Amino acid sequence: NAGVTQTPKFQVLKTGQSMTLQCAQDMNHEYMSWYRQDPGMGLRLIHYSVGAGITDQGEVPNGYNVSRSTTEDFPLRLLSAAPSQTSVYFCASSYRGPRNTEAFFGQGTRLTVV
Amino acid sequence: QQPVQSPQAVILREGEDAVINCSSSKALYSVHWYRQKHGEAPVFLMILLKGGEQKGHDKISASFNEKKQQSSLYLTASQLSYSGTYFCGTAEATDSWGKLQFGAGTQVVVTP
Numbered sequence: 256n257a258g259v260t261q262t263p264k265f266q267v268l269k270t271g272q273s274m275t276l277q278c279a280q281d282m283n284h285e286y287m288s289w290y291r292q293d294p295g296m297g298l299r300l301i302h303y304s305v306g307a308g309i310t311d312q313g314e315v316p317n318g319y320n321v322s323r324s325t326t327e328d329f330p331l332r333l334l335s336a337a338p339s340q341t342s343v344y345f346c347a348s349s350y351r352g353p354r355n356t357e358a359f360f361g362q363g364t365r366l367t368v369v
Numbered sequence: 370q371q372p373v374q375s376p377q378a379v380i381l382r383e384g385e386d387a388v389i390n391c392s393s394s395k396a397l398y399s400v401h402w403y404r405q406k407h408g409e410a411p412v413f414l415m416i417l418l419k420g421g422e423q424k425g426h427d428k429i430s431a432s433f434n435e436k437k438q439q440s441s442l443y444l445t446a447s448q449l450s451y452s453g454t455y456f457c458g459t460a461e462a463t464d465s466w467g468k469l470q471f472g473a474g475t476q477v478v479v480t481p
Binding site for chain 1: 371374401403409410411412413416456463468469470471472473474
């Protein structure tokens with residue numbers, strides 16, 4: 256059971272380039288989210304999804320797009336990379352139970368924009 | 370608005386106790402606690418639900434005071450393995466998991 260898998264683990268982009276961060280989970284979880292983690296700021300929510308075909312914005316959505324065509328996959332697209340998007344990105348998933356449940360995190364993608 | 374965690378950092382000797390606090394200005398349904406080791410993903414510790422429930426995980430326990438919208442994480446008889454950064458995440462409704470808001474974290478260093 257792989258859990259939540261993120262690719263790539265590391266990426267360097269030039270300003271203005273676009274790319275997609277991949278996230279896949281094999282636990283049949285309904286909820287999936289993307290967070291970015293910057294020093295001293297904890298985890299900030301970028302976008303989240305409550306199921307296939309349904310997405311919504313979090314605290315810091317500007318410059319990012321998401322889509323969710325399947326339960327398993329939730330890619331994050333950077334449209335035109337900027338140095339301010341240098342960060343560590345985490346994808347997380349959770350089972351939709353009667354109450355809030357545990358989040359499982361991927362290993363993260365460390366992105367540097369130069 | 371992100372919840373506020375305190376202290377920002379704490380250094381302990383093995384066997385000592387510590388308390389990490391998490392407070393929010395909003396009415397909360399649940400508080401989640403995670404620990405992250407350097408270079409790794411956050412790992413779930415426990416969830417505290419509205420109702421003042423107290424939970425435990427090994428010698429780590431937590432409480433949730435819904436009147437004050439505060440949660441505290443208690444590290445008892447700390448072990449070297451407790452080192453890491455602890456985050457609280459807060460949710461305002463039963464189905465708002467996807468909208469968890471995390472505090473800035475508390476770095477815990479346990480020394481021999």
